[in-house]
Amino acid sequence: MKTIANPLRRNVAIIAHVDHGKTTLVDALLHQSGMFRANERVAERAMDNTDLERERGITILAKNTAVNYGDILINIVDTPGHADFGGEVERVLAMVDGVLLLVDASEGPLPQTRFVLRKALERRMTPIVVINKIDRPDARIQEVLNEVFDLFIDLDAVEEQLDFAILYTSARAGTATTSMDTPGVDLRPLFDAIVESVPPPRGDPAAPLQMLVANLDSSDYLGRIAIGRIFSGQVRIGDQISVCKLDGTFQDTRVTKLFAFEGLKRIDITAAAAGDIVCLAGIEDITIGETITDVEHRRAINPIAIDEPTVSMIFGVNTSPMAGRDGQYVTSRQIKDRLERELLGNVSIRVEPTDTPEQMKVLGRGELQLSILIEMMRREGFELQVSRPDIVTKDLNGKLMEPIEDLIIDVAEEFQGVVIAAVGMRRGTMTKMVNHGSGRVRLEFRIPARGLIGLRSQILTDTKGTGIINHLFAGWEPWHGAIASRATGALVADRAGGATAFAIWNLQERGEIFIEPTAPVYEGMIIGENARAADMDVNVTKEKKQTNMRSSGADEAVRLIPPRKRGLEQAIEWINDDELVEVTPHNIRIRKRILAANMRPKRNAEL
Numbered sequence: 001m002k003t004i005a006n007p008l009r010r011n012v013a014i015i016a017h018v019d020h021g022k023t024t025l026v027d028a029l030l031h032q033s034g035m036f037r038a039n040e041r042v043a044e045r046a047m048d049n050t051d052l053e054r055e056r057g058i059t060i061l062a063k064n065t066a067v068n069y070g071d072i073l074i075n076i077v078d079t080p081g082h083a084d085f086g087g088e089v090e091r092v093l094a095m096v097d098g099v100l101l102l103v104d105a106s107e108g109p110l111p112q113t114r115f116v117l118r119k120a121l122e123r124r125m126t127p128i129v130v131i132n133k134i135d136r137p138d139a140r141i142q143e144v145l146n147e148v149f150d151l152f153i154d155l156d157a158v159e160e161q162l163d164f165a166i167l168y169t170s171a172r173a174g175t176a177t178t179s180m181d182t183p184g185v186d187l188r189p190l191f192d193a194i195v196e197s198v199p200p201p202r203g204d205p206a207a208p209l210q211m212l213v214a215n216l217d218s219s220d221y222l223g224r225i226a227i228g229r230i231f232s233g234q235v236r237i238g239d240q241i242s243v244c245k246l247d248g249t250f251q252d253t254r255v256t257k258l259f260a261f262e263g264l265k266r267i268d269i270t271a272a273a274a275g276d277i278v279c280l281a282g283i284e285d286i287t288i289g290e291t292i293t294d295v296e297h298r299r300a301i302n303p304i305a306i307d308e309p310t311v312s313m314i315f316g317v318n319t320s321p322m323a324g325r326d327g328q329y330v331t332s333r334q335i336k337d338r339l340e341r342e343l344l345g346n347v348s349i350r351v352e353p354t355d356t357p358e359q360m361k362v363l364g365r366g367e368l369q370l371s372i373l374i375e376m377m378r379r380e381g382f383e384l385q386v387s388r389p390d391i392v393t394k395d396l397n398g399k400l401m402e403p404i405e406d407l408i409i410d411v412a413e414e415f416q417g418v419v420i421a422a423v424g425m426r427r428g429t430m431t432k433m434v435n436h437g438s439g440r441v442r443l444e445f446r447i448p449a450r451g452l453i454g455l456r457s458q459i460l461t462d463t464k465g466t467g468i469i470n471h472l473f474a475g476w477e478p479w480h481g482a483i484a485s486r487a488t489g490a491l492v493a494d495r496a497g498g499a500t501a502f503a504i505w506n507l508q509e510r511g512e513i514f515i516e517p518t519a520p521v522y523e524g525m526i527i528g529e530n531a532r533a534a535d536m537d538v539n540v541t542k543e544k545k546q547t548n549m550r551s552s553g554a555d556e557a558v559r560l561i562p563p564r565k566r567g568l569e570q571a572i573e574w575i576n577d578d579e580l581v582e583v584t585p586h587n588i589r590i591r592k593r594i595l596a597a598n599m600r601p602k603r604n605a606e607l
């Protein structure tokens with residue numbers, strides 16, 4: 001057994017299903033460890049510090065922080081709970097010696113709870129189970145704890161892993177207790193549990209240096225910053241080091257900048273040793289999974305294995321007639337470079353060439369992950385066009401296999417029927433139905449991953465925004481057969497120009513309109529959804545003839561139904577294979593792949 005590297009360190013990750021309160025708990029841990037001055041204003045969910053994270057209220061990237069508890073330094077990694085960002089969890093588990101498994105006291109274990117727990121158990125960790133949100137009026141604490149036990153058993157936890165510590169917390173109130181009989185007053189019981197249950201890091205500080213890079217950051221001043229765990233040895237400013245690259249080569253360099261985490265900051269340090277989580281700046285081209293060693297002993301640590309992507313989309317150069325109007329970066333070269341940069345820090349994304357240099361195939365864990373990437377690119381000034389997401393299939397002894405997901409939908413009882421019908425249409429089969437007696441039911445299905453594309457927005461519409469959908473990759477099965485795509489056709493602009501209120505007013509009885517009067521359109525651009533199955537070419541630039549005027553223009557304007565503008569994600573979910581989403585910094589447009597009406601095969605068969 002390796003020696004304890006540092007008895008005064010603990011390295012722990014917080015893992016859970018989405019929204020179960022990880023980042024809120026980190027806030028409370030930071031506050032109570034005295035990381036902030038009494039009068040310091042700190043944003044809620046301080047670790048969610050990127051624009052997209054703050055806007056959406058979800059964590060996208062795993063992030064490090066560290067707090068002191070007595071004379072112990074606790075490195076904490078906050079992780080995302082959304083399934084699409086599961087790769088982030090996988091790679092940070094290589095950095096830590098223990099995990100806090102948070103479970104919402106009302107929702108109980110959900111698909112991502114299962115995923116992250118499985119990953120932690122596989123790494124032989126014994127999690128600390130944290131039943132969070134015990135303040136919720138609908139908390140069902142004992143039941144949820146039983147469900148957690150069942151989940152451990154279901155995942156083949158070994159005996160000592162079943163001996164997990166249990167804490168009951170309200171991350172929002174900043175309290176924890178080990179027993180529901182004694183209400184918590186602060187987080188001290190949780191800090192104590194971390195110190196007692198998470199093993200101190202092992203590794204020999206006297207051995208040669210080995211540091212595994214598990215995360216990347218960058219700064220304008222310092223360039224690329226490698227974040228990782230030192231498994232053995234020591235590192236000092238000025239040391240000669242070698243990077244064992246993923247391709248098997250070595251890159252020798254010198255340590256110029258070394259940091260440790262302290263609350264939300266990074267502080268300069270001069271040396272670090274086995275057991276520490278630190279940042280090294282100034283190493284060109286370093287990437288996740290590489291090992292930093294001393295120059296005499298270049299021995300790499302096994303790279304982190306990550307689950308394969310399941311969804312792909314084609315990213316292409318914007319070919320619409322409006323291309324280049326508001327983007328700064330529009331060429332295939334620029335898009336390719338940007339995607340290559342993404343690969344460095346985003347371990348669960350892959351990029352493959354297609355048969356044309358104008359298009360790249362981007363693979364990821366889900367639609368959300370890919371649409372977040374597209375959203376980041378457009379905010380940086382990129383223009384591109386993207387296809388409908390496709391799932392990744394594989395060939396097993398000549399048989400076509402497709403990914404299958406476990407799907408869990410929580411809805412009010414009244415919507416149960418529509419939801420079951422909608423999932424059934426997509427070849428989902430119900431496996432379980434639980435009614436907690438609260439007026440909501442939990443429906444469980446198995447469904448081809450294909451069937452999930454667009455399902456979320458449909459369920460949200462069908463349940464008036466109240467349905468909660470979760471899914472998790474369950475395995476590969478032989479192809480389940482065709483799934484009907486969108487049942488409706490598109491209203492397609494038949495010429496370029498500016499949309500008029502008059503034309504929209506005339507068209508809105510045919511279906512739902514996506515654009516506003518005066519919006520510029522081009523031939524082949526989709527301006528609305530046809531209520532029928534066929535596509536329809538329409539003139540949305542038509543001006544009213546004076547002679548036809550029966551009522552005043554103002555009257556008609558009032559009668560325009562406000563357009564249902566599609567955001568990026570809705571647009572991506574909505575399109576069919578013969579359609580594309582055009583993405584620019586200021587616009588999301590939906591278009592036919594083939595713009596010219598006379599070149600475009602007509603989709604007119606009533607389904």
Ligand SMILES: Nc1nc2c(ncn2[C@@H]2O[C@H](COP(=O)(O)OP(=O)(O)OP(=O)(O)O)[C@@H](O)[C@H]2O)c(=O)[nH]1
Nearest residue numbers: 018019020021022023024058059081133170171172
């Ligand atoms: N009632 C109650 N609400 C809580 C508690 N902890 C967190 N929340 C709320 O739960 C929501 C989600 O909290 P987050 O901390 O963002 O959850 P998360 O696990 O970090 O979410 P992801 O990072 O997106 O997976 C927020 O609205 C919090 O205010 C708690 O103890 N009690």
Ligand SMILES: [Mg+2]
Nearest residue numbers: 022023058059
């Ligand atoms: Mg979070």
